[in-house]
Amino acid sequence: MNHYDVIVIGGGTSGMMAAIHAGLNGAKVLLLEKNTKLGRKLILTGGGRCNVTNRSTREDLIEHIPGNGKFLYSVLDQFDPQDIVDFFQSRGVLLKEEDHGRMFPITDSARTIRDCLIHEMQHYSIKMITGEPVEEILYDEIEGHVKGVRTSKASYTAKAVIIASGGKAYPRTGSTGDGYLWARQAGHTLTDFYATEVPLLSNDPFIKDKSLQGVSLRDVNVKVFDEQGKTIVAHQMDMIFTHFGYSGPAILRCSGHVNLYLKESQQKRVHLAVDLVPHSSIEDLKANAEDQREKQVDNILRQWLPDKLSHLIQTQVGVKPKFAYKQVNHSIQEALWHRIKHFPLTVYGSQPIEKGFVTGGGVNLKEITPQTMESKQMKGLYFCGEVIDINGYTGGYNITAAFATGAVAGQHAAWASLSS
Numbered sequence: 499m500n501h502y503d504v505i506v507i508g509g510g511t512s513g514m515m516a517a518i519h520a521g522l523n524g525a526k527v528l529l530l531e532k533n534t535k536l537g538r539k540l541i542l543t544g545g546g547r548c549n550v551t552n553r554s555t556r557e558d559l560i561e562h563i564p565g566n567g568k569f570l571y572s573v574l575d576q577f578d579p580q581d582i583v584d585f586f587q588s589r590g591v592l593l594k595e596e597d598h599g600r601m602f603p604i605t606d607s608a609r610t611i612r613d614c615l616i617h618e619m620q621h622y623s624i625k626m627i628t629g630e631p632v633e634e635i636l637y638d639e640i641e642g643h644v645k646g647v648r649t650s651k652a653s654y655t656a657k658a659v660i661i662a663s664g665g666k667a668y669p670r671t672g673s674t675g676d677g678y679l680w681a682r683q684a685g686h687t688l689t690d691f692y693a694t695e696v697p698l699l700s701n702d703p704f705i706k707d708k709s710l711q712g713v714s715l716r717d718v719n720v721k722v723f724d725e726q727g728k729t730i731v732a733h734q735m736d737m738i739f740t741h742f743g744y745s746g747p748a749i750l751r752c753s754g755h756v757n758l759y760l761k762e763s764q765q766k767r768v769h770l771a772v773d774l775v776p777h778s779s780i781e782d783l784k785a786n787a788e789d790q791r792e793k794q795v796d797n798i799l800r801q802w803l804p805d806k807l808s809h810l811i812q813t814q815v816g817v818k819p820k821f822a823y824k825q826v827n828h829s830i831q832e833a834l835w836h837r838i839k840h841f842p843l844t845v846y847g848s849q850p851i852e853k854g855f856v857t858g859g860g861v862n863l864k865e866i867t868p869q870t871m872e873s874k875q876m877k878g879l880y881f882c883g884e885v886i887d888i889n890g891y892t893g894g895y896n897i898t899a900a901f902a903t904g905a906v907a908g909q910h911a912a913w914a915s916l917s918s
């Protein structure tokens with residue numbers, strides 16, 4: 499019997515949640531996954547601990563989903579971070595809250611989350627087929643509705659099909675962008691793709707000569723500027739100098755904004771500046787140094803900066819080696835403090851989407867009904883997860899978007915299929 503009420507394509511973060519919600523609303527559900535195992539990307543998240551969701555206010559959540567987070571208001575009215583917490587805790591998976599509202603299973607293992615989702619799918623008698631890629635979605639183009647899917651091995655029919663096949667980032671986890679073609683065949687448009695949550699590339703001299711490679715900075719403020727010098731975005735977190743440019747949490751968060759700006763402005767490079775000591779004003783830094791004016795500049799700066807970066811900055815502004823602070827002339831002192839508060843970086847791009855954590859761009863949201871996640875172009879076709887044009891920062895925001903859109907798509911697909 500190859501007929502189902504709902505077919506879910508993709509057994510990842512959003513697909514498993516969609517299948518469960520279709521099942522708990524009474525639908526006979528088939529979930530098709532091309533990998534031999536379910537949730538391969540999910541188990542990589544949060545450093546292998548699975549950052550299940552983020553316990554923040556609705557506004558904060560939307561703000562941390564810079565790629566069209568506002569589209570999620572109707573979805574979050576139906577399934578929000580508290581529902582995600584309740585979903586797992588009511589099924590015996592205890593969660594704990596860490597810094598910045600990030601929620602993890604107390605086992606510190608993403609497998610706990612994946613096992614819970616698989617167990618729930620078994621509970622609702624969802625048919626799970628792995629190792630069977632979907633090759634085509636079958637549409638009745640004259641009537642404008644879905645008919646089913648064809649895989650490498652068989653055809654299956656259903657009144658509702660949910661595309662939960664993920665984006666293009668980290669293709670080795672199975673998300674190779676297959677859903678975009680099926681969306682276009684249904685009449686959807688795609689917004690331009692760009693990499694987000696990805697390391698940035700630079701030709702700055704200290705990157706090219708690798709003199710700062712491996713230097714990491716804690717809790718610095720990274721700002722990205724447009725060509726008028728206006729701040730596009732700023733993030734205060736850690737960062738690291740690499741052999742090709744910059745990485746670390748603050749850089750990853752800025753990366754989507756950098757790529758969007760490069761694309762939209764047609765500029766060849768973007769200017770960034772790092773406040774290396776964001777908790778102190780220039781006046782505080784000067785006063786601190788004045789109190790130790792007999793000491794070498796090197797020794798004074800050591801309280802704030804790694805030696806390699808301190809030496810580079812001293813050379814850049816012209817502090818002579820081994821000079822005591824009192825020997826440095828006033829204009830050089832001023833240049834020194836200015837550079838510490840505004841250390842300039844230049845970036846010309848990022849690593850490709852495949853190396854990023856999250857895909858920017860995707861199925862155009864104007865063509866999806868936000869309350870149900872149903873396509874406006876093809877009846878019975880639903881979307882959830884990263885395949886749509888939504889991207890957030892890591893920290894549980896994408897997973898929340900995937901679980902929430904999955905739950906809503908699953909529920910509405912079941913209702914529609916059972917009532918027609």
Ligand SMILES: Cc1cc2nc3c(=O)[nH]c(=O)nc-3n(C[C@H](O)[C@H](O)[C@H](O)COP(=O)(O)OP(=O)(O)OC[C@H]3O[C@@H](n4cnc5c(N)ncnc54)[C@H](O)[C@@H]3O)c2cc1C
Binds near residue numbers: 508513544662676
């Ligand atoms: C290393 C890493 C760490 C991350 N950490 C975080 C984090 O800490 N916090 C956060 O919020 N986000 C994080 N993310 C992002 C987050 O994991 C994703 O946004 C989210 O998992 C997307 O869910 P999805 O269901 O849309 O796609 P996926 O989870 O990628 O699932 C898509 C599934 O569809 C399957 N599929 C694709 N094509 C077919 C086909 N033709 N037939 C059948 N099946 C198919 C794939 O094999 C895959 O299993 C991280 C991502 C990565 C790569």
